[in-house]
Amino acid sequence: MTRKIRERAGRLPRAVRGRMLSAALGGALVLAAASACGNGTGGGTVTDGFTQAAQTNGALTVWVDSDRLPAAQLYQKEHPSVKMNIVTYDGDANGSNYLQTKVGLFNRTGKGWPDVVFSSQNNEASWAVPEGFAAPLNKGLIPTSTLSGWATNANEPCTVDGTLYCLRNDLAQTVLWYNATLMKQWGYSIPTTWQQYEQLGKDVATAHPGYIVGSAGDSFTPEIFMWASKCGANQITAPKAVTVDATSSQCTRMASVLDTLLADGTMAKSSVFSSDFDKNEASKILMLPGPAWFGGALFQSTFKTPAGQVSAAAMPQWPGESPTVGNVGGGTWILSAHSANIKAATDFLTWVTTSNDYQGKLAPGYPAYAPAAKTWLANQAAAKYYTGDITSVLETAANQVWTGWGYPQFSQEAVWAAAVLPGMNSGKTITSLLPAWQSQVADYANADGYQVTTK
Amino acid sequence: MTGATSTTVRTAAPAARRALWPGRAGHGFVAAYTVLLIAFGVVPTVYAIYFAFTNAGNTFGGLSNFTAAASDFRFVPAIEHIALYLVFWLVSLVVFVVALSLVLHRLAVRPLSKVLRFVYYIPGALAGAASVMVWLFMLDPAVSPAGFLLRALGYDTFAQVIAPGHLPILLTIIAFWTGAGGWIVVMYGALNNIPHDVIEAARIDGAGAWQTALRIQIPLLRKWIVYMVILAFAGGTQLFVEPELLSQASNGVAGRDYSLNQLSYDFAFQNNNVNTAAAISVELLVIGLVVASVFVARSGFFDAD
Numbered sequence: 221m222t223r224k225i226r227e228r229a230g231r232l233p234r235a236v237r238g239r240m241l242s243a244a245l246g247g248a249l250v251l252a253a254a255s256a257c258g259n260g261t262g263g264g265t266v267t268d269g270f271t272q273a274a275q276t277n278g279a280l281t282v283w284v285d286s287d288r289l290p291a292a293q294l295y296q297k298e299h300p301s302v303k304m305n306i307v308t309y310d311g312d313a314n315g316s317n318y319l320q321t322k323v324g325l326f327n328r329t330g331k332g333w334p335d336v337v338f339s340s341q342n343n344e345a346s347w348a349v350p351e352g353f354a355a356p357l358n359k360g361l362i363p364t365s366t367l368s369g370w371a372t373n374a375n376e377p378c379t380v381d382g383t384l385y386c387l388r389n390d391l392a393q394t395v396l397w398y399n400a401t402l403m404k405q406w407g408y409s410i411p412t413t414w415q416q417y418e419q420l421g422k423d424v425a426t427a428h429p430g431y432i433v434g435s436a437g438d439s440f441t442p443e444i445f446m447w448a449s450k451c452g453a454n455q456i457t458a459p460k461a462v463t464v465d466a467t468s469s470q471c472t473r474m475a476s477v478l479d480t481l482l483a484d485g486t487m488a489k490s491s492v493f494s495s496d497f498d499k500n501e502a503s504k505i506l507m508l509p510g511p512a513w514f515g516g517a518l519f520q521s522t523f524k525t526p527a528g529q530v531s532a533a534a535m536p537q538w539p540g541e542s543p544t545v546g547n548v549g550g551g552t553w554i555l556s557a558h559s560a561n562i563k564a565a566t567d568f569l570t571w572v573t574t575s576n577d578y579q580g581k582l583a584p585g586y587p588a589y590a591p592a593a594k595t596w597l598a599n600q601a602a603a604k605y606y607t608g609d610i611t612s613v614l615e616t617a618a619n620q621v622w623t624g625w626g627y628p629q630f631s632q633e634a635v636w637a638a639a640v641l642p643g644m645n646s647g648k649t650i651t652s653l654l655p656a657w658q659s660q661v662a663d664y665a666n667a668d669g670y671q672v673t674t675k
Numbered sequence: 676m677t678g679a680t681s682t683t684v685r686t687a688a689p690a691a692r693r694a695l696w697p698g699r700a701g702h703g704f705v706a707a708y709t710v711l712l713i714a715f716g717v718v719p720t721v722y723a724i725y726f727a728f729t730n731a732g733n734t735f736g737g738l739s740n741f742t743a744a745a746s747d748f749r750f751v752p753a754i755e756h757i758a759l760y761l762v763f764w765l766v767s768l769v770v771f772v773v774a775l776s777l778v779l780h781r782l783a784v785r786p787l788s789k790v791l792r793f794v795y796y797i798p799g800a801l802a803g804a805a806s807v808m809v810w811l812f813m814l815d816p817a818v819s820p821a822g823f824l825l826r827a828l829g830y831d832t833f834a835q836v837i838a839p840g841h842l843p844i845l846l847t848i849i850a851f852w853t854g855a856g857g858w859i860v861v862m863y864g865a866l867n868n869i870p871h872d873v874i875e876a877a878r879i880d881g882a883g884a885w886q887t888a889l890r891i892q893i894p895l896l897r898k899w900i901v902y903m904v905i906l907a908f909a910g911g912t913q914l915f916v917e918p919e920l921l922s923q924a925s926n927g928v929a930g931r932d933y934s935l936n937q938l939s940y941d942f943a944f945q946n947n948n949v950n951t952a953a954a955i956s957v958e959l960l961v962i963g964l965v966v967a968s969v970f971v972a973r974s975g976f977f978d979a980d
Contacts, residue, residue, distance in 0.1 A: 317944055320947075494833060499817045631927075
């Protein structure tokens, strides 16, 4: 037996030599193929502000995440004559970059792009425009009268040099979610300033240990707290220029509030989506600052908090300053500039972002299109899940999102997750991690070709 | 017994045809492999080399892509991560695989040995990504069946378990769990191939289990160990699935930009820079080839003795 093994081992070099030969042949083949391919992009006609592909009017390919699947299905039901090809994907959640990865590959092969795609991220324009994927929408495709229906600044993330490249699906303005039953029972009043919020956290720590007034364990934590505090860690000053100032007083004052509450245990360290949070913290929420979608996505669907307990108030503010709130996501819809079915794609895009049937009655998040938002809020009020009036709170917050926080190509969430969260979990203060955060933001911005200014 | 009979039959049949075209069956088998090798191994490699030396405009770019990769802020940390991981992974692989297969081979109770071989192999039967998914649950104290153990070690949340400093150990455990079983079975087979008379002679000369393992079995396993190290080294430098999935599961807290392969992936799909991505993959190829050559040359891997 050993002899046999040796024999086989002895014959290996020949196989290797064979492989070398095949490799050489294969290499020649590839080079020939590569030079033959060249640039295969055909010409087209310039309409609506971009070069359109020859229109074939075949099936309409739509990519959505699982939350937006009902939208595509409803459209198909209402428009049975449209041939649709509905594909679900992760919606680029948490900056997974799936869409950019795929579009990069499609750009290389010259085919395969979806006609309309939903993304849960609001910074897609930063790469989809330079890579030629997003079609301009305000150059003829969608009338200005329709576009004027969006909430103030809602389409800001989609605008590059005055041209609109995507449509905002929902707004994600932050509010202060709270458990009205417990607040009333324990006699606490809603904090209107961050100092009051901090003090309330300290009171809860002594009077009701185990209960929390917020969570800092998510990658989007800076978008809830730092954004609302006007912290200039992410100021996009030009399409490829960013100013990073993560150690200013606007940042340190909020970091200090978080550090106090983290230290006394009233600020959770786990992600609100983690199994740990669901098991240990979800039933102990007194307050939870977070985006509009926390109400439906977290309290109602994930934590299954009973109806009649949850309510929302305005975010706490810094005294003497104009009120500002943060923003966590709020998805976008992109129309492919390569679409061979632009008319059907535009119809779908308009319907999915503005129709009352979907945005007003079915959508899980606060619609970015104002008339649909009215219907949505009325429906929320009618469902009686929330206690008190959350309509005016959400409506006011929708116009208070601080505009100094930009939408760059790199994911601010991913940077915070790697630069701050591990340190926070090992007991370091957020204040002490701000310089590391700043340098990581600058590094990632540099890697994406941004001109970086740090303070 | 049946094995012996079928061997005779198999050797008898080709003997008659050997005159027509010696090794015809062998070439037939290899042909299918060669086609796949060219399509999925050689062509992509050449494609990557082409990209690595050209720029975005498809003109020759010299070494610019390599310098771009080396000057990136994630490059040096990624090399350090991989180096540390390789030390843990290769040492644990060699020590535990050899030790476990020797113990397995010595087990007097045959059925137990069979069961253990099967048990060792099971994790390897799961596809790569699926087996990492298992670990995402194992490492989360809130849902892990071994949660009590994690809590006993002082880790109450997933985020604490996957602290950046723990990654080399965690990735080694995952890789060992998914990959070592197959190697144990291979080593076991190799141990079975050591002629019984050699072992018998050692026993008569007074060698105990320890002496036999150290002086007879391990030296005779040397080529298999080298083979394992070469493949494990190549696999280790190309670490990707484990940190990438960990990064997605932790929403980027741990494992992002951890390995060179991830950096290459980021260059290609986040920074839209396929050329620099290709440069990194070419570097990985060169490292793999050089290390394999050193091991092959030093161990006399292809010597016919």
